[in-house]
Amino acid sequence: xxxxxxxxxxxxxxxxxxxxxxxxxxxxxxxxxxxxxxxxxxxxxxxxxxxxxxxxxxxxxxxxxxxxxxxxxxxxxxxxxxxxxxxxxxxxxxxxxxxxxxxxxxxxxxxxxxxxxxxxxxxxxxxxxxxxxxxxxxxxxxxxxxxxxxxxxxxxxxxxxxxxxxxxxxxxxxxxxxxxxxxxxxxxxxxxxxxxxxxxxxxxxxxxxxxxxxxxxxxxxxxxxxxxxxxxxxxxxxxxxxxxxxxxxxxxxxxxxxxxxxxxxxxxxxxxxxxxxxxxxxxxxxxxxxxxxxxxxxxxxxxxxxxxxxxxxxxxxxxxxxxxxxxxxxxxxxxxxxxxxxxxxxxxxxxxxxxxxxxxxxxxxxxxxxxxxxxxxxxxxxxxxxxxxxxxxxxxxxxxxxxxxxxxxxxxxxxxxxxxxxxxxxxxxxxxxxxxxxxxxxxxxxxxxxxxxxxxxxxxxxxxxxxxxxxxxxxxxxxxxxxxxxxxxxxxxxxxxxx
Numbered sequence: 001x002x003x004x005x006x007x008x009x010x011x012x013x014x015x016x017x018x019x020x021x022x023x024x025x026x027x028x029x030x031x032x033x034x035x036x037x038x039x040x041x042x043x044x045x046x047x048x049x050x051x052x053x054x055x056x057x058x059x060x061x062x063x064x065x066x067x068x069x070x071x072x073x074x075x076x077x078x079x080x081x082x083x084x085x086x087x088x089x090x091x092x093x094x095x096x097x098x099x100x101x102x103x104x105x106x107x108x109x110x111x112x113x114x115x116x117x118x119x120x121x122x123x124x125x126x127x128x129x130x131x132x133x134x135x136x137x138x139x140x141x142x143x144x145x146x147x148x149x150x151x152x153x154x155x156x157x158x159x160x161x162x163x164x165x166x167x168x169x170x171x172x173x174x175x176x177x178x179x180x181x182x183x184x185x186x187x188x189x190x191x192x193x194x195x196x197x198x199x200x201x202x203x204x205x206x207x208x209x210x211x212x213x214x215x216x217x218x219x220x221x222x223x224x225x226x227x228x229x230x231x232x233x234x235x236x237x238x239x240x241x242x243x244x245x246x247x248x249x250x251x252x253x254x255x256x257x258x259x260x261x262x263x264x265x266x267x268x269x270x271x272x273x274x275x276x277x278x279x280x281x282x283x284x285x286x287x288x289x290x291x292x293x294x295x296x297x298x299x300x301x302x303x304x305x306x307x308x309x310x311x312x313x314x315x316x317x318x319x320x321x322x323x324x325x326x327x328x329x330x331x332x333x334x335x336x337x338x339x340x341x342x343x344x345x346x347x348x349x350x351x352x353x354x355x356x357x358x359x360x361x362x363x364x365x366x367x368x369x370x371x372x373x374x375x376x377x378x379x380x381x382x383x384x385x386x387x388x389x390x391x392x393x394x395x396x397x398x399x400x401x402x403x404x405x406x407x408x409x410x411x412x413x414x415x416x417x418x419x420x421x422x423x424x425x426x427x428x429x430x431x432x433x434x435x436x437x438x439x440x441x442x443x444x445x446x447x448x449x450x451x452x453x454x455x456x457x458x459x460x461x462x463x464x465x466x467x468x469x470x471x472x473x474x475x476x477x478x479x480x481x482x483x484x485x486x487x488x489x490x491x492x493x494x495x496x497x498x499x
Contacts, residue, residue, distance in 0.1 A: 011250050015257060019218045021249050022226055023184050024176035027191060028169050029201045030142065030209035031074045037141050037168035038065030038108065045207045049147075049161040057166035059104030064295050067092075071139065071168035072299060075115055076309045078170050078200045079137045081316055082191075084119030086306050092139070092293040100160055101144040109140035109171075111290045115299065121194065122318065123186040132187050133175030142167040145208075164208070170200070176215065176226065181245035185238055188212060193317050197342045205236050212236075216245055217262070218252045227252070228262035232276055234269050244269040247276055320345050328352075328362035337370045343384040344369075347391070355395040356487050358471045364402055372412060376419040389418045393425040396487065403475050405483035444477070444485055448493045451476040462498055470494065 033043050039056035056063045079086050093111040119134035144165040148158055172191065178184045192203045192210060203210040212235045217227035232248060235241045252262055267276040315323065317339050324335035324345075339345045348369050352362060373388065382388055389397070397414060400406040406414070410432065417428035451473055452459055462469040477490045 011253050011257070016250070016253060018220060019249075019253050019256075020221050020223075021179055021181075021245075022176045022217045022219065023178035023181070023245060024215045025174045025178070025184060025187060026213045026215070027172045027174075027188065028142075028211045028213075029078065029172060029195055029203065031071050031168040031170060032199060032201050033068055033070045033074065033168055035068060035070075036166035037068050037071050037139070038166055041166065043167050044163075045204075045209070047163060049159075049163060052163045053165070057103075058162060065108065067296060067299070068168060072115070072301070073309060074168075074200050075137065075139050075170045076301065076306065077198050077313065078172070078195060079116035079119065080306075080310050081194050081198045081200075081313060082116075082119040082121055082134050082137065082172070084116035084134060084137055086116045086301055087113070088301055088303070089113065090115045090138075090299045090301070092296045092299070093290045094293050095140075096289045097287075099143070100158065101146050101165070103144070103162065103165065107141060107143065108293055108296070110138035113298075114138035115301075121187070121190055123183065123190050125180075125183050125186045130177075130183065132177045132183075135173045135175055137170055137172050140169050140171055141165070142169050176217075181242045181249070184214065184245055185242045188238060188241060190317075193340075197314060197317055199314075205238075208236075212241055214241060214245055214248075216248045216252070218249060218256070228264050230262065230264065231266045232269060233266060233279065240269055240271060243274065244276055247274070251276070314342070324348075324362075328366075330362060330366055334363075334366045334370065338366060341384070347384055347388065350391040351394045351398065354391040355399055357491050358399075358402070358474060360395060360398045360402055365398055368398060368401070368415075372415055376416055380419045382419055387419075387422075389415070389425070393418065396425045399487055400478075400483060403471075403478055405475075405478045444481070444489055445493050445497070447480045447485070448473070448477050448490070448497055451480060452494075452497055459498065470498075473498070 031037075031043075035041060036043050036052075036057055039054050041054050041057055042052045044052060056065060076086050090110060091113040092108050094106040095109045095111070096106045098105055114136045116137040117135065119137065120131050121134065122129055122131050124130075142164050144160050144162040146158055146160055148154060151157070151159055174187065178187060195201045195203050195210075201209055205211070214232045214235060215229050216232065217229045219225065219227040230248060230252070232244050235244055248267070255262055263278075263281070265281050266279045268279045269275075270277050320339040321332070321335040324330045324338060325332060330338070338348045348365060351365050351369070352360060355365075373394075377383070377388060380387075388394075397406075397411055397418070401408060401411045413432050414425065414428045417423050417431050418425065421428075421431070423431060455473070455476070458469050458472055462473075473494050474487070474490055477494065478485055478487070
């Protein structure tokens with residue numbers, strides 16, 4: 001495509017400031033089911049082309065679809081997490097169009113009666129909260145995948161892999177509530193995080209399990225009517241979404257300022273040229289000739305089933321952040337980092353729960369996990385949860401740091417051994433030249449008695465109710481045993497002797 005001069009010219013900031021951007025996103029989320037939405041073929045990425053296919057997903061004559069109940073359940077989970085109303089009755093329809101990746105000549109989707117409507121999520125953009133409405137969430141089947149490169153005859157032929165045909169999708173359509181590309185970026189990242197937390201999808205954009213189309217228009221500030229909308233497809237990364245929207249906003253303003261009109265069309269993002277290119281004129285709903293799917297019964301969701309799915313929802317990211325700030329006293333920033341993924345949030349909490357008396361400080365654990373643990377995980381290519389130190393070993397290491405039994409520098413070396421070699425904390429200490437924890441209870445009791453005898457004033461304070469003094473005794477015994485004692489055994493023996 002040859003770009004016009006109005007598209008190439010840079011727009012002055014004062015001209016950009018005259019216009020308001022309006023953005024809405026249509027996000028396709030591939031549901032994490034074992035099988036496809038209307039047949040028993042595997043819903044699995046990476047298999048040899050055209051191996052996970054059957055007469056149903058290939059659209060052969062005489063076949064009948066059967067709805068996958070698990071797909072409905074996952075779509076309900078997504079809907080409830082997005083604060084949508086899940087309707088008791090919904091219905092599938094046929095969306096008719098002809099393309100090589102659609103073997104039936106139509107796509108089974110939901111149109112007039114979607115599964116859920118009227119939702120919302122809250123995004124954080126530049127430190128400000130903003131609510132983005134969700135128009136609808138509906139179920140549909142995916143199309144096949146067209147392959148245009150990598151074959152000996154790619155210059156003249158296209159190839160089709162039907163493995164993806166029939167995989168279950170939830171399409172999540174937002175309200176046109178976003179006013180900047182950065183807000184669209186924040187919306188998509190928030191949406192992805194919620195889908196991952198709920199286990200609805202793996203949201204792998206490289207594998208196509210999260211795909212986004214953007215609708216964008218501009219209008220003069222103060223105008224009530226929306227401008228002409230353009231849809232941008234082929235946005236397979238968060239960065240491309242933001243760059244494509246930035247380009248489109250400037251293109252729209254450039255066309256309008258030069259006296260032109262925006263064509264309602266579908267465009268593609270061309271990363272090599274860093275621009276969008278026209279794909280086709282934008283279809284309207286009547287172009288697809290929707291009508292109710294005759295081979296499927298309407299979907300019925302009972303209130304009991306809906307309540308069951310809602311009760312099984314995990315804590316969502318915003319709830320986890322609130323828990324971390326309120327119950328553990330973490331800063332908003334720390335809570336944000338530690339709640340980035342469900343696995344990381346769980347690891348942090350499990351380390352705290354596995355620490356012994358005196359318990360590891362949440363702030364200390366937060367600092368170490370978001371700095372040293374994440375750094376070493378990246379360095380050694382270790383993913384949660386299996387590549388990281390087990391909760392108890394991580395807690396034992398942080399206990400020693402907190403009680404100053406081991407220096408911070410030494411602890412970092414020990415932690416590196418734990419990540420690199422998969423060692424427990426005691427094995428890693430030995431590997432760094434240390435010794436094993438002392439488990440001789442008689443020796444521990446003798447060490448504890450000596451500490452108590454040398455500190456009668458502290459004993460008196462403890463017995464008068466000053467519980468905090470107990471940490472002093474633990475620290476002294478650990479020092480007396482050069483950090484080799486088992487912390488739980490030390491706690492138990494001191495409690496017995498001081499009672």
